[in-house]
Amino acid sequence: MGIEVNGKVLETDEEGYLADLNDWEPEVATAMAKDEDVELSENHWEVINFLREYYEEYQIAPAVRVLTKAIGKKLGPDKGNSKYLYELFPYGPGKQACKYAGLPKPTGCV
Numbered sequence: 001m002g003i004e005v006n007g008k009v010l011e012t013d014e015e016g017y018l019a020d021l022n023d024w025e026p027e028v029a030t031a032m033a034k035d036e037d038v039e040l041s042e043n044h045w046e047v048i049n050f051l052r053e054y055y056e057e058y059q060i061a062p063a064v065r066v067l068t069k070a071i072g073k074k075l076g077p078d079k080g081n082s083k084y085l086y087e088l089f090p091y092g093p094g095k096q097a098c099k100y101a102g103l104p105k106p107t108g109c110v
Contacts, residue, residue: 005031017099024052024102032100036091044088044100046075051101062108064094 002009004015005027011019016032018024029048040048050071054062062070064082072080079085080085085093094106 003028003031003035015099018102019107021102021104028102029100034047036096041088041099043079044097046079047071047085047088047097048091048101050074051097051103055101055103061098062094063088063106064092067094067097067106 001012001014001016003012004010010028012022015017015040016035018028021023030040033044038044051061051067054067054070059092064085068080068085070080071085074080082093085097089100098104098106
């Protein structure tokens with residue numbers, strides 16, 4: 001399985017997560033979103049970039065509760081809530097946002 005980005009096919013697992021986290025670039029997120037009929041807005045990118053920074057610091061993708069709380073601290077309470085995150089990532093803020101960010105599936109996600 002894979003996703004084509006800039007003429008290269010990048011390997012993914014059966015759920016569409018990148019096999020090699022180092023393959024990620026912003027165009028990967030755009031391509032993944034397009035496959036799911038999602039157009040990434042500035043708000044999506046805030047969450048995606050936040051996740052990438054979080055992963056870089058902690059070497060783990062946060063579970064939804066942790067993600068919601070951490071985004072609230074950094075971006076404010078209007079963005080640090082489940083309703084807002086589910087509007088951006090209807091397939092699940094943890095799963096879908098982490099996939100777009102090129103991160104592994106968060107622990108605790110089914």
